[in-house]
Amino acid sequence: MLGAELVARPAGFAYRFGDKQLNVHGPGVKPAEVARLPVQPGNSDLCFEWAGPIADAIAHLGRCGVKIEAGPMERFGAKGRGTSVYFRDPDGSLMEFMSYARMG
Secondary structure, eight states, X not given: OOOOEEEEOSSSEEEEETTEEEEOOOTTOOOSSOOSSOOOTTOOEEEEEESSXXXXXXXXXXXXXXXXXXXXXXXXXXXXXXXXEEEEOTTOOEEEEEEOSOOO
């Protein structure tokens, strides 16, 4: 639904988005370096840039059967002002699509 490539690692998997990668530590994975307080399922808050208009992100979520929690609403992100919609992953973590495309 997010468009990630699933990458097999020696232990577990990673999710790759172009030149960005999220390493995940699922059951049975014991990485050498970890956060002091490991994140529990549902405790994450991740934002992904949506390349087109936010209306397209909303339509994509609808096609995937994903309920929108909040938005669309104006937010300030890494590239300045944008428009965001929020939704949840299956564990309950907050996910966000942010579009920097001009509305209107």
